[in-house]
Amino acid sequence: MSSPVRRPVAVLVGTMGAGKTTVGELLAERLGVGFLDSDHVVEEQAGKSVQEIFVDDGEATFRTLERDAVARTLATHEGVLSLGGGAVLDPATRDLLADHDVVFLRVGLADAVKRVGLGVGRPLLLGNVRARIKQLLDERTPLYEGLARIAVDTDGRSPEDVAAEIVGRLADA
Numbered sequence: 001m002s003s004p005v006r007r008p009v010a011v012l013v014g015t016m017g018a019g020k021t022t023v024g025e026l027l028a029e030r031l032g033v034g035f036l037d038s039d040h041v042v043e044e045q046a047g048k049s050v051q052e053i054f055v056d057d058g059e060a061t062f063r064t065l066e067r068d069a070v071a072r073t074l075a076t077h078e079g080v081l082s083l084g085g086g087a088v089l090d091p092a093t094r095d096l097l098a099d100h101d102v103v104f105l106r107v108g109l110a111d112a113v114k115r116v117g118l119g120v121g122r123p124l125l126l127g128n129v130r131a132r133i134k135q136l137l138d139e140r141t142p143l144y145e146g147l148a149r150i151a152v153d154t155d156g157r158s159p160e161d162v163a164a165e166i167v168g169r170l171a172d173a
């Protein structure tokens, strides 16, 4: 007999400051399942922080580790999974995601900047947080929109409110 297919109940995507980790943890709690964040999976594997990987080894190495971590986790994790904001840049990852319940957390520039603050621990934001987030939003929003089965607005909303909407919409989907 073949073993049942394992898959996350929801895969959260969106840019830095969209609230993927906070909302993902709440959503997992509400659904009574586990939570994983691809950045943490990469950090465990590498034995160092995302920031240290960017500094010591460079972004290309981080992206390779991230692609492997996402592929592995999509195939084994049955809870909620949040992806680092740039994971969708990889075409192989996008192909894998086509088969999953992807939830895009939308955020506008002002709220994203507010939530990210000084960008501590986020190497891609070094220098000018606002300008970098604007650039990332412009470049990546079409990718997130293209992958999402569900898109949720997060501007001005609490993580609890966003998680509750996702629970309802997953049930309807």
Ligand code: S3P
Binding pocket: 014, 015, 016, 017, 020, 039, 050, 083, 084, 085, 086, 087, 121, 122, 123, 124, 136
């Ligand atoms: C990145 C987002 C980060 C982390 C890394 C690169 C990106 O994750 O993966 O710093 O390219 O947008 P969060 O979106 O969880 O902050």
